[in-house]
Amino acid sequence: MGAIVIALVVGGVVAVAAGIGPLGDAVREVTLPLRHDDVIRQQAQEKDLDSALIAAIIYEESRFRPQTSPAGAEGLMQITPETAEFIAQNSGATTFVLDDLGNPQINISYGCFYLRYLIDRYDGDERLAIAAYNAGGTNVDSWLAEADSDELDLEDIPFTETREYVADVEERRKEYEKNYAADLGL
Numbered sequence: 001m002g003a004i005v006i007a008l009v010v011g012g013v014v015a016v017a018a019g020i021g022p023l024g025d026a027v028r029e030v031t032l033p034l035r036h037d038d039v040i041r042q043q044a045q046e047k048d049l050d051s052a053l054i055a056a057i058i059y060e061e062s063r064f065r066p067q068t069s070p071a072g073a074e075g076l077m078q079i080t081p082e083t084a085e086f087i088a089q090n091s092g093a094t095t096f097v098l099d100d101l102g103n104p105q106i107n108i109s110y111g112c113f114y115l116r117y118l119i120d121r122y123d124g125d126e127r128l129a130i131a132a133y134n135a136g137g138t139n140v141d142s143w144l145a146e147a148d149s150d151e152l153d154l155e156d157i158p159f160t161e162t163r164e165y166v167a168d169v170e171e172r173r174k175e176y177e178k179n180y181a182a183d184l185g186l
Helices: 002-018 021-031 037-046 051-062 081-091 098-102 104-121 126-135 137-147 160-179
Strands: none
Touching: 037 051, 037 104, 051 104, 051 126, 051 160, 081 098, 081 104, 098 104, 104 126, 126 137, 126 160
């Protein structure tokens, strides 16, 4: 009888670790949450973005918990008031108010607009766009000028926080691709 109990416990631990079954799904939801996947899929399609990249940025910015940062960044994609004003002016928004950033649909839409803008600004270089999403385009532009290049390797990013942010987003993107392909329409 003892061997059967041990086998069931070991099997349960393996199932949880592998993300199998309801308990595995619950663990995955805690360790790698995904919410608003319908909005993410819609914005990915509308703005020609990878939905796993969007999910990874939301994860790194807020862990899918809407909040306000000490710097005043709002919502799931942590958009600052200045960036929100830039997005509103350049996206044709006519009725935007800062409180709108608390709405997941608007926040994700604005964050994706800005991400698409950054990817276009850096000629499709997603790594540079991710770095700029974290550290700002002015910093990325100065790093590129210092490197006398239009590319940056991860180790060339001088801000530790941004270097780790880029690496974490790239890793989370792979995890979202692996664990949520169907949910994200991949």
